[in-house]
Amino acid sequence: EDKVVQSPLSLVVHEGDTVTLNCSYEVTNFRSLLWYKQEKKAPTFLFMLTSSGIEKKSGRLSSILDKKELFSILNITATQTGDSAVYLCAVEAARIQGAQKLVFGQGTRLTINP
Amino acid sequence: DAGITQSPRHKVTETGTPVTLRCHQTENHRYMYWYRQDPGHGLRLIHYSYGVKDTDKGEVSDGYSVSRSKTEDFLLTLESATSSQTSVYFCAISRDRVTEQYFGPGTRLTVT
Numbered sequence: 001e002d003k004v005v006q007s008p009l010s011l012v013v014h015e016g017d018t019v020t021l022n023c024s025y026e027v028t029n030f031r032s033l034l035w036y037k038q039e040k041k042a043p044t045f046l047f048m049l050t051s052s053g054i055e056k057k058s059g060r061l062s063s064i065l066d067k068k069e070l071f072s073i074l075n076i077t078a079t080q081t082g083d084s085a086v087y088l089c090a091v092e093a094a095r096i097q098g099a100q101k102l103v104f105g106q107g108t109r110l111t112i113n114p
Numbered sequence: 115d116a117g118i119t120q121s122p123r124h125k126v127t128e129t130g131t132p133v134t135l136r137c138h139q140t141e142n143h144r145y146m147y148w149y150r151q152d153p154g155h156g157l158r159l160i161h162y163s164y165g166v167k168d169t170d171k172g173e174v175s176d177g178y179s180v181s182r183s184k185t186e187d188f189l190l191t192l193e194s195a196t197s198s199q200t201s202v203y204f205c206a207i208s209r210d211r212v213t214e215q216y217f218g219p220g221t222r223l224t225v226t
Contacts, residue, residue: 101172
């Protein structure tokens with residue numbers, strides 16, 4: 001059974017800290033890994049990773065994939081209160097007629113205190 | 115933001131009644147998906163569509179059916195709602211096989 005596990009499940013830090021969120025996976029037919037941010041509404045897309053060792057960056061957020069060890073990390077530097085959210089990791093575990101079948105982790109709830 | 119709307123946004127219904135949720139997109143994307151989100155489970159795929167009239171089951175499809183008669187609309191039906199179907203339902207779309215999925219605002223469904 002395909003599985004995606006995120007850790008920690010919950011994290012509380014102070015504004016300005018750097019955080020690292022983890023995502024490990026076990027899937028039979030890996031195609032890509034995606035990170036989403038979810039505040040009190042719909043998940044919003046952050047990154048899609050397909051190749052090992054290539055860092056993707058967007059402002060203070062960055063992510064990297066290790067396909068040998070089957071994990072990804074999401075780093076957030078100089079955190080701000082607006083970074084408070086649930087961060088979701090998803091793995092594309094199959095593609096049927098071009099449709100992506102994503103398996104999601106439980107999410108990491110990140111709280112940034114001022 | 116991707117042009118995705120969901121209706122209704124909130125619904126309370128009784129056990130045993132049929133319920134239909136609608137997802138509407140203005141992006142002309144080929145692929146559409148229905149997920150449910152529950153505490154402790156993350157997002158789980160219910161059904162998906164890869165074109166008009168082309169749909170298939172996801173990992174938690176029991177008790178749900180879907181239809182897609184137009185590119186822009188994807189309907190999710192609970193034939194006879196049960197309390198275990200109380201959840202937040204998200205629709206998502208993607209343009210092609212290598213691009214990310216974009217999510218709609220969600221529908222909070224409560225079955226009493």
